[in-house]
Amino acid sequence: MSVKQALLALLEQGPRYGYQLRTEFEQRTGSTWPLNVGQVYTTLTRLERDGLVEADGADGEGHVVYRVTDAGRDEVAAWFTTPVARTQPPRDELAIKLALAVTTPGVDVGTVIQQQRSATMAALQDYTRLKREGDLDLAWGLVLDSLVFSAEAEIRWLDHCEARLRRAALERPTPVATNVETPEVAR
Amino acid sequence: MSVKQALLALLEQGPRYGYQLRTEFEQRTGSTWPLNVGQVYTTLTRLERDGLVEADGADGEGHVVYRVTDAGRDEVAAWFTTPVARTQPPRDELAIKLALAVTTPGVDVGTVIQQQRSATMAALQDYTRLKREGDLDLAWGLVLDSLVFSAEAEIRWLDHCEARLRRAALERPTPVATNVETPEVAR
């Protein structure tokens, strides 16, 4: 749901053609969320279908230039003024995974947590290396920071989960460690 | 991509029918990510198509019970042992929005940030209220904590953005405040 708005926002700065939009999107967000060119064209088609943009023939060179309509401008304005709703956040795969792991017999939650932490810390290192080496513009820098912040939060949460589970194991001493056999589940 | 795996993981604890799967999923994740019953059935159909589950006639009562196949069990095992990849994280709408806001003339980034912070802090309060009032099981509690951690990280990032932008405004004194007119863009 964000590619649509992003393209609209870019088009509000002036008419653009498809390929150009991909380039500018990636300029601002780095290689974080690579945007397939094909998706730009499909999205533009759908935006046109919904009356948010209009194709505008040539631009001197043979480029298929789009510009935003009034309705499109309204959309962008609404997007910028309305905060991202946390009422129905996108499903967090990691949270779901752990929630299910702690209630699935035969799954060693400790290992799941440890492996995830390794992976996340590796990602964190990549981010900081990028910050050091790359000379990034403002937007791309902020996006990177956002990744850093959320990766750090993820690690903190993983630590918290470990502590929480240790505590739960003490209170209700279910001997998880003895669960060596193959789980006798689902037949 | 996580509903599929979640249903599989639940089915590994024993044969279930559709409605039951919805109930159990929501038990573990609370009302955080409500799961439409319809989606359970469509997902089950697709899982069966892919050979990961099998329908298993009756269960005594007229329920359409599914059980996981060997291939399905492999899938679950792989899901639990492979960390969630951060190489291509889902697009973060807020990060994209701010990245575009800082480079779109006529958009007051300060306002965007402030409104988002209000919304996120309100969500944070909801989470802590839920933790206080509700008596939640382990999994649902951890999911809530995950929401808290990531909301906190979001607020920290927003603060960081504000500081970063103030610094940028000082260095390169573009008088953003004078940008009162309607943006002359896109015609």
Add this chain to the structure above:
DNA sequence: ACAGCCATGTAACTTGTTACATGATTTT
């Protein structure tokens, strides 16, 4: 009798995504 939950499903749609085809222009 009626409301509400249990239960199963289908049709239709949106968004995201990849793979492929095609050709022009530019660089090596």
Add this chain to the structure above:
DNA sequence: AAAATCATGTAACAAGTTACATGGCTGT
């Protein structure tokens, strides 16, 4: 001449989501 990049598109599919239809059973 070959490789890479620019540029536009289409077909097909995956995943999520909603709206609707249908019927049984339960509690008031």
